[in-house]
Amino acid sequence: MSQESQRNIRCLVAKVGLDGHDRGAHVITRAFRDAGFEVIYSGLHKAPEEIVQAAVQEDVDVLGISILSGAHNTLVPKIVEGLQEYDAFEDTLIIVGGIIPEEDREGLQEEGVDAIFGPGTPMEETIEFIRENVQPRD
Amino acid sequence: MATQDAPDLVDDLLAGKHRALARTITKIENRSAGYRDIVSALYPHTGDADVVGITGSPGSGKSTLVDKMAKQYRDAGEEVGVIAVDPSSPFTGGAVLGDRIRMASTSTDMDVFFRSMSARGSLGGLSTATADAVKALDAFGKDKIIVETVGAGQSEVDIVKTADTVAVLVPPSSGDDVQMLKAGILEIGDVFVVNKADLTGADKTVTELKNMLDMREADPGDWTPEVVETVAKSGEGVENFLGVLDDHTDWLDESGRREQQRHQRHAEELRNLLREDASDLLADELAARGGIDELVERIDAGETTPYDIADDVVGPLADCLEAQRD
Numbered sequence: 001m002s003q004e005s006q007r008n009i010r011c012l013v014a015k016v017g018l019d020g021h022d023r024g025a026h027v028i029t030r031a032f033r034d035a036g037f038e039v040i041y042s043g044l045h046k047a048p049e050e051i052v053q054a055a056v057q058e059d060v061d062v063l064g065i066s067i068l069s070g071a072h073n074t075l076v077p078k079i080v081e082g083l084q085e086y087d088a089f090e091d092t093l094i095i096v097g098g099i100i101p102e103e104d105r106e107g108l109q110e111e112g113v114d115a116i117f118g119p120g121t122p123m124e125e126t127i128e129f130i131r132e133n134v135q136p137r138d
Numbered sequence: 139m140a141t142q143d144a145p146d147l148v149d150d151l152l153a154g155k156h157r158a159l160a161r162t163i164t165k166i167e168n169r170s171a172g173y174r175d176i177v178s179a180l181y182p183h184t185g186d187a188d189v190v191g192i193t194g195s196p197g198s199g200k201s202t203l204v205d206k207m208a209k210q211y212r213d214a215g216e217e218v219g220v221i222a223v224d225p226s227s228p229f230t231g232g233a234v235l236g237d238r239i240r241m242a243s244t245s246t247d248m249d250v251f252f253r254s255m256s257a258r259g260s261l262g263g264l265s266t267a268t269a270d271a272v273k274a275l276d277a278f279g280k281d282k283i284i285v286e287t288v289g290a291g292q293s294e295v296d297i298v299k300t301a302d303t304v305a306v307l308v309p310p311s312s313g314d315d316v317q318m319l320k321a322g323i324l325e326i327g328d329v330f331v332v333n334k335a336d337l338t339g340a341d342k343t344v345t346e347l348k349n350m351l352d353m354r355e356a357d358p359g360d361w362t363p364e365v366v367e368t369v370a371k372s373g374e375g376v377e378n379f380l381g382v383l384d385d386h387t388d389w390l391d392e393s394g395r396r397e398q399q400r401h402q403r404h405a406e407e408l409r410n411l412l413r414e415d416a417s418d419l420l421a422d423e424l425a426a427r428g429g430i431d432e433l434v435e436r437i438d439a440g441e442t443t444p445y446d447i448a449d450d451v452v453g454p455l456a457d458c459l460e461a462q463r464d
Contacts, residue, residue: 038256056160110265
């Protein structure tokens with residue numbers, strides 16, 4: 001009863017690499033906020049190391065990577081590697097949004113991506129997935 | 139997995155593991171079970187960092203200035219911690235924590251530890267949580283810690299008061315902002331920064347500020363607040379600003395005010411903790427009596443008053459304490 005802990009889901013919305021399309025990331029950021037999440041937005045053109053730094057320091061429960069450039073097969077593994085280096089991979093839910101061709105999906109999931117949401121995914125579906133799969137920080 | 143024993147976490151933090159520092163701050167923010175033991179264990183390792191509080195209205199350039207400060211500190215070989223507090227929605231609890239985006243000069247430098255915090259929870263514990271997060275950064279070995287918050291209300295004022303030195307940012311040529319200063323912020327600033335000093339009206343704002351500061355009542359031996367001009371975006375004036383911060387730090391040491399400040403801060407921390415604990419204790423008691431709603435219904439029905447119920451609930455506690463006192 002006493003000392004009830006107050007926790008919110010923390011989420012980093014990340015734009016990585018040479019990809020200037022951030023409309024989707026902005027929409028997601030707002031939707032997450034309205035769902036009661038604490039959202040940190042990385043800003044555009046971030047290097048994988050910057051995303052790792054932010055995810056580690058902010059201790060986010062969820063890392064949402066938005067990629068529309070087609071460079072996911074190089075960028076995502078670099079981020080995963082960085083998270084592993086700081087012991088932050090295991091308990092971070094990693095989701096990827098954007099344009100990911102069907103044939104690349106399995107590979108990304110083997111790398112450690114928990115879910116991929118393509119264009120047209122209803123926002124509620126993504127939010128519901130996060131609520132159900134986020135690993136509780138005590 | 140996600141859970142880590144408190145002593146291990148403290149050891150890892152002291153050993154310089156970033157993940158442990160991040161997790162510690164999460165525990166502090168969430169008030170997770172055991173966070174108090176962690177902060178207690180960190181306490182002996184604190185006291186070495188200089189803590190600067192930065193406040194100012196939205197859009198005054200706080201985050202950009204913090205970025206430039208961090209860069210200069212890093213160039214001087216110092217390790218930096220930043221805590222940026224942003225408002226959260228009172229309706230959903232959600233928040234967009236956007237200050238990190240301005241930290242362009244030091245990105246990928248892990249020796250700048252930047253953490254966003256939302257002003258969540260209305261229990262008034264925000265300044266406690268911020269102060270505890272500062273302790274975690276201090277114990278980790280950061281030399282300079284910057285606490286950044288939008289200067290809008292009492293809770294923000296309470297946050298920056300946990301810093302050794304407080305800088306207030308004022309955008310030029312905004313009569314309204316100088317008006318805002320009257321509302322209690324003029325008293326807390328050690329340094330006033332007229333940022334965006336390349337804009338017209340900066341000179342006038344500097345003069346106005348100086349006039350207002352001249353009018354304030356000060357005791358002999360008090361620090362005289364300084365007014366500096368910066369253009370955070372280009373970095374102009376930042377070095378001078380940091381020089382003034384150092385002057386203030388020196389003054390704290392020479393005047394003996396640092397000890398005084400520490401004493402006051404410890405007293406404030408203790409008061410806050412006691413208030414929280416007492417309120418938890420009473421929440422338990424209310425639950426045991428059937429919950430607050432049931433009691434309130436009796437007030438609604440005109441059977442009793444809040445005063446009578448408060449006396450009724452606190453009475454036994456007071457008796458108990460009295461009996462225990464020697």
